[in-house]
Amino acid sequence: MAHILVPTDFSKNAYNALFYATRLYPNEECIITLVHSFENLFSTNTSRIDIGRNEQLYDELERAAFDKLDTLKHEITLDSEGISLVIDMVTSAQPLYKIVNKLIINTNIDVVVMGTKGSSGIREVFLGSQTVKLIKKIKPVPVPVFVVPQSATFQAPTKVAYATDLKIDYAQYPLEIIKEVIRTHKSKLYITHIYNQMSPGQTVETNYRKLKHKLEDVSYTTHWLSSITKMEDALGLFINEHDINLLVLMYHKSGLLKKLFNKSFVDKLSFHSEIPLLILPESF
Incomplete structure (x- = not known):
């Protein structure tokens, strides 16, 4: 059973990567772990004084992220009729690479599938985007990464x-x-x-x-x-x-x-x- 990790920011290119991931192993049941980091939203709105407010904000952002992940789970399930999938959801305010590293170590991830934004995204991939940063920081067990352009039809x-x-x-x-x-x-x-x-x-x-x-x-x-x-x-x-x-x-x-x-x-x-x-x- 293949275990695929798919980071998402709920954009169209992220969904395209998720769709691609569901077709990578069509002849076997797959586990897909959807991962979302709300690090930027949390760090931007965090108060250095009101700790209680920070905890409330974290809970609100976490609930909102899980709601979006749940919607995404139902959408890809409908788009993957006949494909055997088990879909897990993970969200956190930690940086994406830290979430990914923990999951790789603890859950035996086989591959990561990420989206990118067409030709400009391709340039970012090679010149230091989040994708390359993630590849560099996947430790201590490096895994292969599929990069799927937004314009790619499966x-x-x-x-x-x-x-x-x-x-x-x-x-x-x-x-x-x-x-x-x-x-x-x-x-x-x-x-x-x-x-x-x-x-x-x-x-x-x-x-x-x-x-x-x-x-x-x-x-x-x-x-x-x-x-x-x-x-x-x-x-x-x-x-x-x-x-x-x-x-x-x-x-x-x-x-x-x-x-x-x-x-x-x-x-x-x-x-x-x-x-x-x-x-x-x-x-x-």
């Missing part, structure tokens, strides 16, 4: 591209979430390595062998994309040519993603703002 992730710089020692990294997606949706997996040298290099070839070993029980094709100047052009062209509907990236501080996470790449990716992302944390 498509089963049947064509999955994993863009990698192959600078990671894959012997240390489990890739079960990718394999689960492939098996569940009978997806095609495209391993894409973009390099700007005449040849990939020994380290890349060694890590590629380790990656192949990790993926030996699923089918995939490998694509070596040479791009001397603009890596984002090569990846964008690949996404178009193969009708990719899920892009997998590993979040880490150096290598391919550091080069890709710039304005040029983000502007290019904005044209693909309907494509959900699966981000594997750096220490995953």
